[in-house]
Amino acid sequence: MPPKVVCVVGPTACGKTKLGVEIAKRMNGEVVSTDSMQLYRGMVIGTAAPTAEEMEGVPHHMIGVADPAEQYSVARYVTEADACVQDILRRGKLPVLVGGTGLYLDALVRGNAFAPGGHDSAARAALQRRLDREGIEPLLEELRRVDPETAARLSPRDVKRILRALEVYHETGKTISQHNAATKEQPPRYDAVYIGLAFAHREDMKKLIDQRVDCMVEQGLPEEVGCLLASGLDRGATAWQAIGYKQFLAVADGHVSEAEAVEEVKLRSRQYAKRQLTWLRRNDSIHWIFWEKNRNFPEALQIATEILTAQGLF
């Protein structure tokens, strides 16, 4: 039986961070963040990364571990985060996985081995050049030939995935469908117990997201963006894709007003939360806790404890 880990999941602004710390405190655990943006250094306010105070003395991992100029990836995340999980287990403590990036969490729990390649591979560079020169159609044509299954699955406009599929083929001689099928055969690396947090009504989630965005601006999101700019961070960096940072970069560049940026950040956060829910809904082993209007953490911790006890964790 694989080692047990606790996962706290849910859309943005639903209280994962706080509940995660509470659970870790109660169960002799340490938190491993499963968030693709909190792992960049100096991006604290806009990613709602926990502060030292919010960590309440519980050790946290995978937060602020990468330079914003780096292009991170799931593959690298799994390697580094898994080392943290292993270390926590070795010390006899409970890993509590907390964060909003579904792909990262799933890959970590399943112990995904990713096919070679990546943004810095020669294959990717060559494909990118072909894309720039000839457009997507010849690439899609090639994919239809070597991996018809994937070609049929992807939209002709899903350039990212078409490139990746060809990249895997060029790098390994095997198709990405074969890689994915092989990954699915593998048993998961961890026995995950999922606690999901969500609002019962979407209007309540929207309200909280709006509040949180206003709060971020007050606490200095624009200044944080200013620091990233002052550090000379390239405008093409992955870190700028983070909601909040992208929009306040536009403010710094004089393209939009601060008020417009705030509205945009709220909107994008809402849409992001919706996508997170879509991702999570297909995981039917999540034990959901639904908030009514307000978030009641003592009660949630109580419910979570009962769930974890029933799973033999307490």
Add this chain to the structure above:
RNA sequence: GCCUCUGUAGCUCAGUUGGUAGAGCAGUGGACUGAAAAUCCACGUGUCGUUGGUUCAAUUCCGACCGGAGGCA
């Protein structure tokens, strides 16, 4: 007060030389295996401002009225 423009989906607007209408955004659902806070897919019935008239038929033409914008006084 007069003149001109304008009123169509939650929002911004297109359109119908008269046969009851469609884009973008928003919203909802979905996908996702080395960019994932990214990327991509699907879903469009609304008294066409109100009310009279002309017409086989009006959202479309004409009149009046009610909103909105601008101009002249």
